[in-house]
Amino acid sequence: MHALKFDWNPVTGLDIVGNFKLHFYSLMWVIAFILGWHIMKRIFTKEKVSLDYLDPLFIYTVLATMLGARLGHVLFYQSELISEDFFSIFLPFKFKGGFEFTGFQGLASHGAAIGIIIGMYLYRRKYKYKSVLWILDRIVIPVASGAVFIRIGNFINSEIIGKITDSNFGVRFIQDQYYKSEIVQRTGIKDVQKAYNAVTDAPQFQNLLEAVPYRHPSQLYESFCYIFVFLILWYFYSKTPKRDQTGFLFGLFLVLLWTVRFFIEFTKEPQNIERGDWVLNTGQWLSIPFVLIGFYFMFVFKPKTAVK
Numbered sequence: 001m002h003a004l005k006f007d008w009n010p011v012t013g014l015d016i017v018g019n020f021k022l023h024f025y026s027l028m029w030v031i032a033f034i035l036g037w038h039i040m041k042r043i044f045t046k047e048k049v050s051l052d053y054l055d056p057l058f059i060y061t062v063l064a065t066m067l068g069a070r071l072g073h074v075l076f077y078q079s080e081l082i083s084e085d086f087f088s089i090f091l092p093f094k095f096k097g098g099f100e101f102t103g104f105q106g107l108a109s110h111g112a113a114i115g116i117i118i119g120m121y122l123y124r125r126k127y128k129y130k131s132v133l134w135i136l137d138r139i140v141i142p143v144a145s146g147a148v149f150i151r152i153g154n155f156i157n158s159e160i161i162g163k164i165t166d167s168n169f170g171v172r173f174i175q176d177q178y179y180k181s182e183i184v185q186r187t188g189i190k191d192v193q194k195a196y197n198a199v200t201d202a203p204q205f206q207n208l209l210e211a212v213p214y215r216h217p218s219q220l221y222e223s224f225c226y227i228f229v230f231l232i233l234w235y236f237y238s239k240t241p242k243r244d245q246t247g248f249l250f251g252l253f254l255v256l257l258w259t260v261r262f263f264i265e266f267t268k269e270p271q272n273i274e275r276g277d278w279v280l281n282t283g284q285w286l287s288i289p290f291v292l293i294g295f296y297f298m299f300v301f302k303p304k305t306a307v308k
Contacts, residue, residue, distance in 0.1 A: 064119025072111010212258025
């Protein structure tokens with residue numbers, strides 16, 4: 001292992017009972033939501049908003065994020081699940097090819113963004129202490145912090161991998177290269193994790209290791225960039241009068257986050273079957289409208305004022 005290249009072959013979770021496994025990816029989501037709750041608590045306290053509204057906001061945000069992310073993934077990237085394994089869309093299990101606990105996998109950030117916007121609208125209809133845009137201007141701050149951990153979770157899972165670097169720079173994702181059944185067959189080791197470990201540790205399987213290409217750690221690129229998205233949003237919220245410009249922080253979030261996503265996509269492998277004549281991939285096409293909407297809220301949008 002060198003500073004600019006290494007092999008990635010982690011334990012992705014802890015086996016609890018039977019087929020139940022605590023996935024570290026799911027744990028990253030838990031950390032993201034807990035940290036988000038504390039950030040919003042600080043914002044509510046700073047602006048003297050009753051904390052009675054905080055827990056309902058948390059529940060709406062969790063449900064909207066998870067449902068939106070899951071449905072977004074299915075619609076944008078894996079629509080075949082609708083006919084092939086319908087209940088796996090909403091449950092943390094797969095049923096096709098045998099029952100298995102998978103955790104909540106296959107979550108799309110574009111769907112999560114749409115889900116959060118809809119969720120905040122529904123939340124505002126019940127709790128009318130502030131406007132929808134006031135809520136969105138603030139909820140995007142913990143959302144940005146949460147995005148950091150979600151991409152770390154993707155890296156742990158060896159998913160949303162980067163393109164081949166054609167050099168010794170990058171990461172060799174062992175578990176992405178070889179499926180579970182394949183690695184067991186190739187090594188003759190029945191324990192899947194031990195079979196994966198043998199690829200990196202046992203000299204007799206050196207040929208399997210050398211067949212794994214070095215790839216961009218795109219998940220880590222993205223996670224690192226989201227740290228700055230969060231810091232920029234927090235700066236504008238806490239240090240400038242822009243927090244009082246309705247829609248500005250929401251727009252800034254859309255511009256920053258989806259611009260990052262747009263450019264990082266150049267280093268990623270396509271997540272579904274892309275048309276060969278497309279200059280951009282699905283993730284990039286989906287990001288462009290969010291960026292344009294963000295610019296609108298930053299520089300064009302004017303809130304309606306009540307007629308006295």
